[in-house]
Amino acid sequence: MSSRLKLFVPLGLFVLLAVLLFRGLSLDPQALPSALIDKPLPGFKLPALRTQQTLSDADLVGEPALLNVWATWCISCRVEHPYLQRLADSGVLIYGINYKDDSVAARSWLDSLGDPYRASVVDAEGTLGLDLGVYGAPETYFIDGNGVIRYRHVGVIDERIWTGRLKAVYDALATPADS
Amino acid sequence: MLVNSFKKSLQLIALVLGFGGSLCALAVIETYEFSTPQLEVRYRALSQELRCPKCQNQNIADSNAPISQDLRALLYEKLEEGASDEAILEDMVARYGEFVRYRPAAQGAALWLWLAPALMLGAGFLLLIVLLRRGKGVSKASEGALTQEERARLDQMINDKADNS
Numbered sequence A: 001m002s003s004r005l006k007l008f009v010p011l012g013l014f015v016l017l018a019v020l021l022f023r024g025l026s027l028d029p030q031a032l033p034s035a036l037i038d039k040p041l042p043g044f045k046l047p048a049l050r051t052q053q054t055l056s057d058a059d060l061v062g063e064p065a066l067l068n069v070w071a072t073w074c075i076s077c078r079v080e081h082p083y084l085q086r087l088a089d090s091g092v093l094i095y096g097i098n099y100k101d102d103s104v105a106a107r108s109w110l111d112s113l114g115d116p117y118r119a120s121v122v123d124a125e126g127t128l129g130l131d132l133g134v135y136g137a138p139e140t141y142f143i144d145g146n147g148v149i150r151y152r153h154v155g156v157i158d159e160r161i162w163t164g165r166l167k168a169v170y171d172a173l174a175t176p177a178d179s
Numbered sequence B: 001m002l003v004n005s006f007k008k009s010l011q012l013i014a015l016v017l018g019f020g021g022s023l024c025a026l027a028v029i030e031t032y033e034f035s036t037p038q039l040e041v042r043y044r045a046l047s048q049e050l051r052c053p054k055c056q057n058q059n060i061a062d063s064n065a066p067i068s069q070d071l072r073a074l075l076y077e078k079l080e081e082g083a084s085d086e087a088i089l090e091d092m093v094a095r096y097g098e099f100v101r102y103r104p105a106a107q108g109a110a111l112w113l114w115l116a117p118a119l120m121l122g123a124g125f126l127l128l129i130v131l132l133r134r135g136k137g138v139s140k141a142s143e144g145a146l147t148q149e150e151r152a153r154l155d156q157m158i159n160d161k162a163d164n165s
Helices: A009-025 A075-089 A103-113 A127-132 A159-174 B002-026 B037-049 B066-081 B085-096 B109-143 B148-164
Strands: A045-047 A054-056 A065-070 A094-099 A120-123 A139-143 A149-154
Touching (some): A045 A120, A075 A094, A075 A159, A094 A127, A103 A120, A139 A159, A149 A159, B037 B066
16 A cells, blocks of 8 residues: 555544444434344233233234234323324224223223224233333334234334335235245 | 411421432332342342343333333242243343343344454554564664665764864
C-alpha cells in the first residue's frame, strides 16, 4: 500500500463507524425476537371467556389466525380494540387471550365495546402467557393453518402498522407453510 | 392560630411520610419458603442471572414487573420440582429467547461477542509485531549506510573539531 493511500485509513474507519452508529439510531432496543417463531402453538387447556367450554390449542388450529393478548387493565388494548373490530369485520380471524384479567370485567368489556374475537381464552394465571413468552399486553401472534407461530407483534395494531407490515404477514399465512 | 397551622403542617408531613413508608413496604418482593437452603441459594443465583423481558435492564430478582413475578414463581416451582439449573435456563430461553440470560450461551451471534476481546487483542499484538519489525529494519539500514570513505571523513571532521577547540 502506498503511503498516500494509507492516509485514507482513518477516513475509512470513520465512515464505517458512522454507518454502524447511524444504523443503531433506527434500531428499536425494546424489540425482542420471539423465541417461538416457526414453533407450534404451546399446548393448553383453559376455559373460554363467554361460553362454558374448555378450549385447547387444537381448537385454535385449522385456519390462519391472529392470537391477540388483551386485558381490561391494559390501556393500549382499549386503543387497539376498535381496529381489531374493523379487522374482524373485514374477515380476519382473531382469537383472544384474556391475560391475567377479571373475567366479569372482561365480559362486560366485550358486551359494551363489541367482540372481535371468535373466542377468548381465559388465562387468569398467565400460564399460557408464560408459555408464549408474553411480557406485556397487547401482543399479537400470527399462526398459520397448521398452528405454527409465524410472527409476533408487540404493541398496538393500528391502520398504519397493519397496512405497512402486518397485512403482508397475514396474507403470507394463507400460503402453504413449506413454500 | 399560628401554632395551630404549624401543628397542621406537621400532621401533613407525618401523613406524607407515612404514605411513603407504606408504599416502600408494598414494593417488597414476595418471599418463598424453600424445602432446602440449597434451593434458596440456587433461586437467588438464577433469579439474578435471568433478565426481565419487560424492563430489560433489570434481572427478575430486582424487578417488580408482573412478568418478573410470574417468572420468579415459575422458577420457584421448577426448583421445587427438582429441575437442574441448565434445564431451567433452557426452559426460559425456549420461551423468551437467549435475551433472558445475562450470560448468553457462546453460540450463534453471541459467539462473536465472546471471541471479540481475544480477537482484538490478537490483532493488536500482530500489528505491534509488524510495526516493531519494520522499525528494526529501518534502523539496521541506516546503521550500515556509512561506507568506509564516509567513516574516514567523519573521523577527520571530529578530529578537526577537537583540534580547533
